[in-house]
Amino acid sequence: MTETTVVNAAPEQETYKKRGQGKEIWRRFRRSKSAMLGLFILLTLIFLAIFAGVLTPYDPTEPDVPMRLMKPFVDSAHILGTDELGRDIFTRLCYGARISLAVGLIAVSISLVGGITLGSLAGYYGGTLDNVIMRFVDILMAIPSILLNISIVAAMGQGLQNVMIAIGISSMPGYCRIMRASILSLKDQEFIEASKAAGASDFHIIVHHIIPNCLAPLIVQATLRVGGSILACASLSFIGVGIVPPTPEWGAMLSTGRDFLRDAPHLTTIPGITIMLAVLCMNFIGDGLRDALDPKLKN
Amino acid sequence: MSEDKLLEIKDLTVEYRTVDGVVHAVTDLNLSVGRGQTLGLVGETGAGKTTTVKSIMRILPDPPAKIVSGEILFEGEDLLKKPENHMREIRGEKISMIFQDPMTSLNPTIPVIDQIAEAIILHNKITKEESLTRAGDMLELVGIRRERGTDFPHQFSGGMKQRVVIAMALACNPQLLIADEPTTALDVTIQAQVLELMKDIIKTRDTSVIMITHDLGIVAEICDYVAIMYAGEVVEYGTLRQIFENPKHPYTIGLFGCIPDLYAEDTALIPIKGLMPDPVNLPGGCNFHPRCNHACEKCSLERPKMIEIEPGHFVNCHLMAKED
Numbered sequence: 141m142t143e144t145t146v147v148n149a150a151p152e153q154e155t156y157k158k159r160g161q162g163k164e165i166w167r168r169f170r171r172s173k174s175a176m177l178g179l180f181i182l183l184t185l186i187f188l189a190i191f192a193g194v195l196t197p198y199d200p201t202e203p204d205v206p207m208r209l210m211k212p213f214v215d216s217a218h219i220l221g222t223d224e225l226g227r228d229i230f231t232r233l234c235y236g237a238r239i240s241l242a243v244g245l246i247a248v249s250i251s252l253v254g255g256i257t258l259g260s261l262a263g264y265y266g267g268t269l270d271n272v273i274m275r276f277v278d279i280l281m282a283i284p285s286i287l288l289n290i291s292i293v294a295a296m297g298q299g300l301q302n303v304m305i306a307i308g309i310s311s312m313p314g315y316c317r318i319m320r321a322s323i324l325s326l327k328d329q330e331f332i333e334a335s336k337a338a339g340a341s342d343f344h345i346i347v348h349h350i351i352p353n354c355l356a357p358l359i360v361q362a363t364l365r366v367g368g369s370i371l372a373c374a375s376l377s378f379i380g381v382g383i384v385p386p387t388p389e390w391g392a393m394l395s396t397g398r399d400f401l402r403d404a405p406h407l408t409t410i411p412g413i414t415i416m417l418a419v420l421c422m423n424f425i426g427d428g429l430r431d432a433l434d435p436k437l438k439n
Numbered sequence: 440m441s442e443d444k445l446l447e448i449k450d451l452t453v454e455y456r457t458v459d460g461v462v463h464a465v466t467d468l469n470l471s472v473g474r475g476q477t478l479g480l481v482g483e484t485g486a487g488k489t490t491t492v493k494s495i496m497r498i499l500p501d502p503p504a505k506i507v508s509g510e511i512l513f514e515g516e517d518l519l520k521k522p523e524n525h526m527r528e529i530r531g532e533k534i535s536m537i538f539q540d541p542m543t544s545l546n547p548t549i550p551v552i553d554q555i556a557e558a559i560i561l562h563n564k565i566t567k568e569e570s571l572t573r574a575g576d577m578l579e580l581v582g583i584r585r586e587r588g589t590d591f592p593h594q595f596s597g598g599m600k601q602r603v604v605i606a607m608a609l610a611c612n613p614q615l616l617i618a619d620e621p622t623t624a625l626d627v628t629i630q631a632q633v634l635e636l637m638k639d640i641i642k643t644r645d646t647s648v649i650m651i652t653h654d655l656g657i658v659a660e661i662c663d664y665v666a667i668m669y670a671g672e673v674v675e676y677g678t679l680r681q682i683f684e685n686p687k688h689p690y691t692i693g694l695f696g697c698i699p700d701l702y703a704e705d706t707a708l709i710p711i712k713g714l715m716p717d718p719v720n721l722p723g724g725c726n727f728h729p730r731c732n733h734a735c736e737k738c739s740l741e742r743p744k745m746i747e748i749e750p751g752h753f754v755n756c757h758l759m760a761k762e763d
Binding site: 336338 | 500527529535536538543544547549557561562
C-alpha cells in the first residue's frame with residue numbers, strides 16, 4: 141500500500157516544483173474576461189508607444205500647416221485627422237502613450253514604495269513614530285491633490301520627471317493608510333507571532349508575511365491610481381503646468397484642442413477616448429489581479 | 440532536583456499595564472525543565488500559562504506587557520538579558536513554539552512548504568532548494584505527503600494544519616519545544632492522533648517540552664512533570680505520579696474533582712465554586728483563599744511559600760505548613 145503511493149508520488153514530484161505560483165496566478169487571471177480585455181488594451185497601448193517611430197511616418201512635433209484640422213477617417217494618410225498645426229493625431233497619440241504610460245507607472249511606483257514603507261513603519265511599530273507619520277500623511281491628505289501637484293511642480297519646475305514626483309507624492313497617503321490599516325489587523329494574527337517565534341526579524345516579517353497579505357487592497361488601489369495618475373498628468377498639462385506644449389501628451393492635446401471644440405471636436409474627443417481607455421484597462425486589470433492573487437478563490 | 444536543567448525560571452513576574460490598571464499576569468513564578476523531559480503546565484484560562492511561555496520566547500507584546508523581575512535561564516544563560524538579535528537566533532532554532540490555533544498560525548498567502556522552510560533558511564546557511572527538501576522531509580515526518588507542500592493552508596483540514604504547525608516548530612530540531620494548547624482547537628479523534636505524533640517525535644528526538652493544557656488527560660498521557668498554575672502562580676509542582684496520586688493543594692484536588700470518572704458510582708462532578716479572581720485586583724494572601732474550602736484567617740493575610748512536602752513535590756499552601 142505504502143509502496144504504491146510512493147511510486148505514484150514520484151512523477152508528481154517533478155511537476156510540483158515547476159508549477160510555480162506565477163503560473164497559477166496567470167491561470168486564474170486568464171479566466172476573467174474583463175481582465176483579459178484590459179490586458180489586451182494595455183498591450184496595444186504599449187505596442188503603439190514602443191513602435192511609434194515605425195508605425196507612422198510623421199514627426200509628432202513638426203507642424204504641417206496646410207494639412208491642419210483634417211477630419212478623422214477621411215484620408216488614409218491621416219487616419220485620425222490632424223490638429224490645429226497639421227500634426228498627425230495618431231502619431232501624437234502614439235508618442236503621447238510613451239509619456240502617459242510612463243507617468244502612470246512611475247508615479248504609482250513612487251507612491252507605492254513611499255506609501256508601503258511609511259505605512260508599514262507606522263502600523264508595525266506604532267507609538268510616536270505612528271503619530272508622526274500619520275499626521276504628516278493627514279497634512280498631505282488635507283491639501284486637494286491638484287493643488288498639491290501644482291505647488292510641487294511650481295516649486296520644482298516643469299518637466300516630466302517633476303510631474304511624476306509630484307503625482308507620486310500626492311497619491312502616497314492612500315497607500316500609507318491602506319497599508320497601516322492592514323498591518324493593524326494583521327499584526328496580532330498568530331502566524332505573525334509564529335514567524336517571530338521562529339526567529340524572523342521585523343523586516344522579514346513585514347516583507348514575507350505582512351505585505352503579501354495586504355496585497356489585494358494595495359493592488360486595487362495601485363491600478364486605480366495608474367489611471368488616476370494618467371488623469372492627473374493630463375489635467376496638469378491641461379491647465380498648463382505639466383508637460384511643456386510641443387511634447388505630445390494626451391492631456392496637453394486635450395488642452396489645445398479645447399479652442400477648436402466647435403469646428404474640430406475630434407481634437408478633444410480622440411485623446412479623451414484614449415485616456416478613458418487607458419484608465420479603464422488599468423481598472424479591469426486591477427480587478428482581475430485582485431481575484432487572481434487571492435489563493436482562497438482558487439477554483 | 441537534578442543538576443541537568445535546560446530551562447530554569449526564577450521569580451518571574453510579568454505585568455500588563457493597561458488603562459484599567461495593572462494586570463498581575465504572572466507573580467514570582469519558579470519552574471524548571473530538564474533535558475528530554477516533558478513538563479505539563481496546567482491551569483484555567485487566564486492563569487498566566489501563555490504569558491509565562493511567551494516571556495521565555497520574549498515575544499510578549501510590549502507595551503502593555505512588562506517583565507518586571509526574574510530570570511529565565513536557558514542553558515545557564517539569562518534570556519531576559521540577551522539582546523534582541525541573539526534572541527532571534529535562539530527563537531526557532533533552540534526554542535520553538537506550537538501555537539494554539541492552527542487555523543490562524545499559518546500564513547494564508549504562502550504554500551505550507553515555504554512556511555516550514557522559513558525557519559530552516561533563517562537559521563542555516565543553505566540554499567532555498569536544500570531547505571525545501573528538508574521541509575519536505577519534515578512534512579513526511581508528520582505524516583503528510585511531500586507533494587502537498589505546494590498547497591495553501593486553506594486546502595488542509597484542521598488536524599493537518601496542526602501537523603504542519605508541528606513540522607514548522609520542529610524544523611530546526613529545537614532543544615525546547617513549547618506547545619501552547621496544541622490540541623484545544625481540534626476534535627477528539629484528531630487530538631489523539633496529534634498527541635500520538637507529538638509523543639513519538641519527542642521520544643525519538645529527545646526534545647524537552649513544555650506542554651500547556653487544561654486537559655489533565657493529555658498531561659497523564661505525555662508529561663513527566665506537572666505544574667499547576669492558578670492566578671499567575673504555580674500552586675503545585677511535582678512528578679506526574681506525585682501530582683496524580685497524591686495531590687495536595689486544594690486547587691489541584693478541586694481540578695481532579697472536575698474530571699468525570701468512568702468507574703465511579705455517583706455521576707455528579709464536584710466543581711470548584713466561584714471564579715478566577717480578577718488579575719487586576721487579586722484577593723491578597725493566598726490567591727485561592729476565596730474559593731478554598733479549607734481557608735483560614737492566615738490564608739487571607741499572608742502569601743504562602745513553596746513547601747517541599749516530599750522530594751521534588753512542591754506545594755504552595757498554608758495547610759501543608761501546619762502539618763509540620
